[in-house]
Structures are given as structure tokens and as C-alpha cells.
Amino acid sequence: MNDTTSQLFWHQPKVSIDNRRSLNQHKSCVIWLTGLSASGKSTLANELDKHLHSQSIHSYVLDGDNVRHGLNKDLGFSPEDRKENIRRIGEVAKLFVDAGLITITAFISPYLEDRNMVRSMFPQDEFVEVYVKCSVEECERRDPKGLYRMARTNQIKEFTGVSAPYEVSENPELIIETDKQTIEASVLQLVDYLKTNEYL
Incomplete structure (x- = not known):
């Protein structure tokens, strides 16, 4: 197989990310x-x-299960x-960010290296x-797909x-404890972060 990588060129778009x-x-x-299943x-x-859409913010969700129905x-x-699953999602997310979207990914992505x-x-x-x-205990209690039961x-x-x-990151930008607060509070925590850091 011939290596055609050297023959590829990045075409600079006329409409920039800015x-x-x-x-x-x-x-x-x-x-x-990132986090455990459930x-x-x-x-x-x-x-x-849904919240961002209601505020006329352009966003899109890349969900682990959905992506495995097609791309992966x-x-x-x-x-x-x-590893390859996460690499591909990273590349897709990069394109979406370049398109000007707030791209929200939901993947276990358990390994720090990935x-x-x-x-x-x-x-x-x-x-x-x-x-x-x-906590694993709360995730197992929820277990909407029965995966923990099958794993056990x-x-x-x-x-x-x-x-x-x-593998937990030492310094993620944000930690949201979903076993200690409501989904509404979790969304507001994220929105507050985006506003404080001038994404919105």
C-alpha cells in the first residue's frame, strides 16, 4: 500500500473560525x-x-452510543x-469546534492517556x-442498560x-457530582462555568 499522506494538503477555508x-x-x-457508565x-x-439551544447558542451533542451506530x-x-473510538471523536469534535459550535461529548473515555x-x-x-x-454504587443502582449486572x-x-x-484526571476544568445534585443544578454549574470563562 502506498503512503499517500505526503500528498495531502490542508485546504485553508475562506470562512475562518473567527x-x-x-x-x-x-x-x-x-x-x-467523562465518567462511569450511568x-x-x-x-x-x-x-x-437543550438549555443552550433555548438561548440561541449553537451547540451539538456527540454521544458515545449514538456514534457507535455509525462512524464507529x-x-x-x-x-x-x-483508543481509536476516542481518537475519531476527537477529530470530529475538532471539526465541529472549527465550525463554531459548542460541542458536547459524552464518553466514558476511562484512560487518562486517551x-x-x-x-x-x-x-x-x-x-x-x-x-x-x-459513585459506582449509585451508577449500579441506576444501571439503565443492566450493564453492571451483566459485568458482575x-x-x-x-x-x-x-x-x-x-482513571480520574487530577485537574479537570470542572467536576460535577451528579449523585449529590439535581440535573438542573448540574446544567447551571456548567452554564456558569461557560459564562465565567467567556465562552458565552
């Missing part, structure tokens, strides 16, 4: 929600998206496939890591929080 941000009247960034990432992502349907859950890889794709002020903190009975191997690790 042009798009000026049109939208807000900055763009990726809000990377910690509330998808719920929080969609409620934040060829990937499994091995460490290698998890999250740091995605962080390195962005300028410092375009990547906001949010640790959606929730060895029907699922390498399940994060049970038989595989979740």
Missing part, C-alpha cells in the same frame, strides 16, 4: 464529559444542549478499539474536561468500574 464565532456571537469549544453524562449533555460501528471495546491525546488536538481554551463524578456475572468483560479501571 468569522463563524462572530456570526454566532459566542466562542466554540469542546465540552468533554453517571449521567448523556443526560447532562442533552439537557445542556466497526469498533469493539478492547483497549485498542476504545483524554490527554484529545486535549492535545486543541488550543488550551478550546477543550473543557468535565468529570461527571458519581461475567457476561461483560473489561467493564469500566467493575473489571476495568477508570
Whole structure:
């Protein structure tokens, strides 16, 4: 197979990210929600998206399950496939941020190395890591898909929080404890962060 990478060129668009941000009247960034299964990432992502939409803010949610129906349907859950899953999402999120959107991602993304890889794709002020903190006990109590039950009975191997690790970042931009506050309070905490840091 011939390596065609050297033959590829980045085509500079005539409409820049600054042009798009000026049109939208807000900055763009990726809000990377990470945490255990059933910690509330998808719920929080969609409620934040709904709130931003109501305020005429241009946003979009990239959800782990949804992306695996299409873009990443060829990937499994091995460490290698998890890494590739996160790499692809990082690249898609980068395009969405360039399009001027507040891009909200909801992925377990359990490994520090993988999250740091995605962080390195962005300028410092375009990547906001949010640790959606929730105890394993509460996640198991919620367990909407029955995944923890299957993991406990060895029907699922390498399940994060049970038989595989979740590596907590030392300095995420934000920690939201969904087992200690309502979804409404969690959304407001995120919105306050975006306003304080002049994304909105």
C-alpha cells in the first residue's frame, strides 16, 4: 500500500473560525464529559444542549452510543478499539469546534492517556474536561442498560468500574457530582462555568 499522506494538503477555508464565532456571537469549544457508565453524562449533555439551544447558542451533542451506530460501528471495546473510538471523536469534535459550535461529548473515555491525546488536538481554551463524578454504587443502582449486572456475572468483560479501571484526571476544568445534585443544578454549574470563562 502506498503512503499517500505526503500528498495531502490542508485546504485553508475562506470562512475562518473567527468569522463563524462572530456570526454566532459566542466562542466554540469542546465540552468533554467523562465518567462511569450511568453517571449521567448523556443526560447532562442533552439537557445542556437543550438549555443552550433555548438561548440561541449553537451547540451539538456527540454521544458515545449514538456514534457507535455509525462512524464507529466497526469498533469493539478492547483497549485498542476504545483508543481509536476516542481518537475519531476527537477529530470530529475538532471539526465541529472549527465550525463554531459548542460541542458536547459524552464518553466514558476511562484512560487518562486517551483524554490527554484529545486535549492535545486543541488550543488550551478550546477543550473543557468535565468529570461527571458519581459513585459506582449509585451508577449500579441506576444501571439503565443492566450493564453492571451483566459485568458482575461475567457476561461483560473489561467493564469500566467493575473489571476495568477508570482513571480520574487530577485537574479537570470542572467536576460535577451528579449523585449529590439535581440535573438542573448540574446544567447551571456548567452554564456558569461557560459564562465565567467567556465562552458565552
